[in-house]
Amino acid sequence: MRVTISAKLKLRHTPEQKAMLDAVSLAYRDALNFASKEAFKLDKTSSAPKIHKAAYETLRERFGLGAQLACTVERQVAATYKAQWTKLKQNLSAREKGFTKRRYKGLDSAPKFVSRTLEYQYGRDYSWKKDGRVSISTLRGRTVLEFDGYQKHLDAIAAGCEMGAAKLYYQKSKKQYYLIVALNLELPDPRPTDHKNVVGVDVGQRYHFVATDQDGRSLFEKGAATRQRKDQFTRTRKSLQRKGTRSATRRLVALSSRERRFVADRNHVLSQMLLTRFPGSIFGLEDLTNIRERTEGRRSPKASKKAKRAKRHRSQWSFAELQTMLAYKAPLHVALAVRVDANYTSQCCPRCGHCSKANRPNAGLEFVCEVCGDQGHADRVASVNIGLRTMLVRQDWMSTGALSMRPDVSDNEAKAARLSRYTELRWSPDANPRL
Template identity: 35%
Template sequence: MEQSITIKAKLLNIDNETAQAFVQSMEKYKDACNFISQYVFDNNFELSQSKLNKALYHEIRDQFGLKSQMAQSAIRNVIARYKTVRTQLSQKPYRFDTGKKDSKGHAIWSQIPRDLDWLWKPIEFKRPQLDLQRGRDWSYLSSAQQLSLNTLQGRKKVSFVCKGFDQYLDADKWKFGSIKLLQSKQNWYVHISATTSLPEYSPEEAEHVVGIDRGLHFLAACYDEAGKTLLYSGEKVLRTRRKYKKLRAELQSKGTKSAKRRLKQIGQRENRWMSDVNHCLTKTLIDHYGANTVFALEDLTDVRFATEQTAKDKRYEMVSWAFYQFEQFLTYKANLNSSIVVKVPAKYTSQRCPKCGRIHKENRDHKQHLYVCDRCGYKSNDDRLGAMNIQLLGTLYRSGEEAPQFNKQASAE
C-alpha cells in the first residue's frame, strides 16, 4: 500500500528577480488552467489525459508560453480538480421536499444524485499557483540544501526551511513527487508531495479497537475495547465559530470594499484554524492509542443533519464543521502508524442500548445529551453511547465480518 503526504516548506531570501519569475509563471499557469477548464466544461466534461493532451497541448504552449512539462501539469491539475468536485457532488445529493406526508405527518424528502452536469459554469482557478514535476521541473540540491525550481525565465535556486525534512531524504523509504508553488502575502511556500510504501495492514492483526463518534458537543467521543472513554469537548470550537460568524455578519452589513477584503481574509483564517484543530486532535488520538489500532468511524456519506429542527442561529455550526477533513487526517496518520481507519454504518448507532440491544429513537434526549433505555434502564451520555456502538461494529469488522450493522427488528425480539 502506498501512502502520500504533503510536506510544507517556506522559501527564504527571495530576491525581486526570482519573485517576478515566480509571479509571471504562476499567472500564466493559472490562465492555462482556466483555459483547459473551459474546454472541459464545453466538451461534456472530457477528463481523459490523452484526449485533452491531443486537443490542447500545442495550443497551451503557444498561447501561454508554458514549457512542455508545465503544460502537462496544467492538464493533470484541471483533471484532478474536476474529479474532486465530482466526488463531492456524488456525496451530497440534491434533497427536496416531495410535498407528501408520512403517517405521522412529517414531510417526505427525496434525493437526486448529482454529477458534473450540475455545474453551471466551469471550475475557476483564482489563486495563482505553479505545479512542477520532480526531475523535469524541480530538484533538491543536497550539497547546497536548496531547491531548484523551473520558471518561464529559467531555473531558480532557493533556500528553504522545513522542520524534519531530513527524514524524507531516505530514498529507500520516501519518493518525492510534484511541487506546488504558492504565495501568501509577501511569503513564498512550496507543498511537496511524498509517497512511501507501507505493508498491507490487516484489521485482524489489530490489538485495539476504538469507536469514535464525531459531533459538535464533543468533537470526538472515543470508546475502546477496555471500556475506557475519552471525550474531546467542542465548546471552545463552537464559541470561536460563533465569533467568526458574528464578525462576518457585521462586515456583510457594511458592504464596503474594505469589508469584502476583510471577509476574504477571515474566511481563509477560519479554514486554517479548522485544519489546525483537526490536525491536533487526530495526532492526539494516534499518539494516545498507539500502533495496531482499528479506528472505527461512522460512514457519514449521504448523512444529512436535520437542520430544519435546529434553531436558525445554530444551523451554521451544525452543518459546516469539517468532519470529512478529520477523517482524511486520521486515515493517513493511522496508515503511517501501523493502524487503520474503517467506516461502519451510522444507522442506529445513537439509538441502540449497548447493554440489552434495544433500538428505540425516543430513548435519546438531545437537549440533555442523555440516553436512557426504556427496557433495561441503562443510562449514558448520548455521544459516549454512539462511540460504544461504533466500537462494537469495529470489533465485528476486526473479527472478519465484512459489513457489520445493527438490525432494528432483531433488537425488538
Template identity: 30%
Template sequence: MKLTVQVRLLPTPGQAAALEATLRACNEAATWVSGVAFEKNVKRNFALREHTYAEVKERWRLGAQATQHVIKKTCDAYATLKANLKAGNLGRPGSRRYRRASEKPITFRPQGAQPYDDRMLSWQMAERTVSVWTTAGRIKAVEFTAAPGQLAFLALYRRGESDLLVRDGMWFLNTTCEVPEAPLNTDPHDFLGVDLGIVNIATTSDGEIMAGRGLNRIRSRERTLRAKLQKKNTTSAKRRLKKRRRKESRRARDINHKIAKHVVAEAERTGRGIALEDLGGIRERVRLRKPQRATHSSWAFAQLGEFIVYKARKAGVPVVYVDPAYTSRTCAECGHIDRANRVSQARFACRYCGFVDHADRNSSRNIRARAWELWRRGARSTAPAPPPRQRGGAGRERSATASGARCASPTP
C-alpha cells in the same frame, strides 16, 4: 502510501514576481485549452495535445514540460467535473446548478496551483533551497522552510510532482511523498469506538471526550465577529475579514490532526482497531432550523475521519466503518432501543434496565460493539490507499481517504 507535505517558500520580491507571472501565464493558457476542449469535445490528454500543444508553447512562451502539465491539468479538471456530475454533487440533471457547471467551459483562477515535476523543480535539501522554472527563466536559490522533522521526511520520502501555489501572499510547494506503511494488524483483540459529534467533536469508548465545548465557543465567537465586520463593510473591516478568513479552518484542522493522532496512537498501543460511523451524506439527510445550520456546516467530521484513516493506515491499525443508525438510542448494556433513552444531549438513561451514562460514550460503545461483530464476521479494514486529491498544511503531512466503502480490503 502517498502523503502530501506542504513547505513554505521564502522568495525575494523579484523571485515572487517571476513566480506570480508564471502562475498567471499557465492558468491563462489552461483556460484557453479548456475552451478548445469544450468546443471540440476533446477532453483526453493525448488527443487534446494535438489541438493545443503548439499554440500554447508559442503564444504563452511556456516550456515543453509546463505545456504538457497545463494540458493535463485541464483534462484532470474535466474528469473531476464529470465525476461530480455523475455523483450528483452538482445537483440533479437539468437543474440550474447542474447546467451552470456543464454548459460552459471550465476557467482557471489566475493564481491557481501549477504542477511541477523534477525537470522543472529541483531541491537542494542541505541548503534548504529550490530551483524553479518560470516564464522568465529558471530562478535558483529560492529558500524554503519547514520543521526539522519535515525536512527529514522530505529527504527520505519525496517522490513525484509538486504543486506551486500562492495563498494570502505566501508561497507554498505541495510535495508528494511515498511513505512506507507498517504491517496491518490483522488480529486486533478489540476495537476503539469513536463517536463523532458537534458538541463533543470525538468521544471514545474508553470514555475520553475531546475538543468539546471550548472549540464551539471559539467558533461562535468567530462567527459573531465575522458578522459584525461584514455589517460594518468599511475598508479596514474588509482587511480584517481577509486576514482572518482562514483562521477558523486552520484551528479546526490542527485540532483534528491532534485528535486523530491521539486516537490512532491509543489504538496502536493497545493492539486494537478503530471503529467509526459511516456518516456519508449526512448533510443531505438532516434538516435543521436556521440558527443550527452554521454550527452543523462547520462540523469537520469528514476531515477528522480522513485524518484518522490515513494515520491508521500509516501505523498498520485496522479501521472499520459501521452503520450509525440508532447508536445514540441503543443501550450499550442491554441493547434496548428507545428514543426516550436519550434524555438530553449529554445524558443517556435506559428506560428498560436503568443504565445511565454520558450519551456520547454510550454511542461510542455501541460503535465498538458493531465493529467487533463485523470483524468477527469477516470484515476487513476500510483504510484504503488515500487518493492524492487534497493537499497538505505547512510543516505537517496530510492525506485524503475514500471513506464510503465499509468492508474493502486495503490497497497494497
C-alpha cells in the same frame, strides 16, 4: 502498506528567484483561465483530450509554459469541470427531493482561477539535488533553491522515499513561496495481532468526539468553545458583507483564510490527542457518507432563526476532515483506522441489544434503555457500539486474513446482513442481561 503525506517546504529564494516564481505562477494562472474559457466554448467539456486539442499550442506560445506544465493545466481544468458537473447533478437530485429550491450556477460561466498555485510533476518539473536543494521549472528554465521544513519530512526526502506531484503555493501575507510535496512512505503491512486495543470514536457537534476503548475508558472533547469561535467568525462576516466596501472585501478574504486555518488546526490537535491517549490501537470511525442528505429534511421557507442557526452549524461540521486526519496519521503511530456502519449507534443498548428511538428521550444526550433500564451518556453509548462493531471487524480480519477498511455501503443486502450481526453484539459479560 503505502501512506502518502504532504511535506510543506519553505523555499529560501532571492529577489531574482522570487521574480522568476512570480512569472511562472501568474502565467500558469492565466493559462488556467484561458483553458477554462476554451472548455466552456466546447459545451463545458470535462474531456482533457478535447481541451488539449483546442488550447495546447496557445498555452505553449502565448503563456510560455513547458510541455509538461501545459498538459497539467489541461488536466486541472478538466478535473474542475468534472467536479462542476458532479455538483450540478447533485443539485438536480436535491431539487427533485425537495431539499432545496436553489439552482446550481457553477456552470453558468467559465470557472475562474485566482490562486497563484501550480502543480509540478516529479522528475519532469522538479527534482532534488545531492546537496539538499530542489530544482524547479520556471519560464526561463530551471532554478535551484534551498528550503526548510519539518525535520522528519526532510529526513524522508534525504532517504530517497518515493515522490509524487508537488504544488508551488504563494502566501500573500508573508510574500513567501512554499513547495508542498507528496511523499509516499512504505510501512510494514498491519496485522491484527499488532493492535491490542480497540477504540470506538463517535464524532458530533456538541462533542467533537467521544472515544471509548475496550476496557471502558472514555475521552470526551467538548465543542462549545470551537462553536462559539465559529459563530464569532460568522457575525464578523455578516457585518463586513453588509458594508460591501473594498476594504471590507479585503478583510473578508483574510477572515476566510483565518477561519480555515483555525478549523484545520483544531482537527490536527484532536486527531493527535486520540493517537496520544490510545497509542497503537484500532480506531473505529462511523461511515458518515452523505450524512447531511440523509438527515436533513425538506427546507422550510419560513424557518426560524434557531433552525437556520442549527443548519449552519451542521454545514460547518468538519467531521470528514477530522476522520481523514486521524486515518492518515494512524499508520505513522503504529495504529489503524477502519470505518463501520453508523446506523443506530446511539439508539442501540450495548447491554441488552434493544434498539429503539425511545431509548433517547427527547433526542437528548441521555440514553435510557426501555427494556433493561441501562442509562448513560448517549454519545458514549454510541462510541461503545462503534467499538463493538470494530471488534467484529478485527475478528473477521483474524479469521479471514482480509481487512475491510470501509464497509460496502452500495450493497443493500450486505449492509442488512452486517446490521443483523450487530444486533448480537453485547458489552455486558452476562449471558442474558434481560433477565
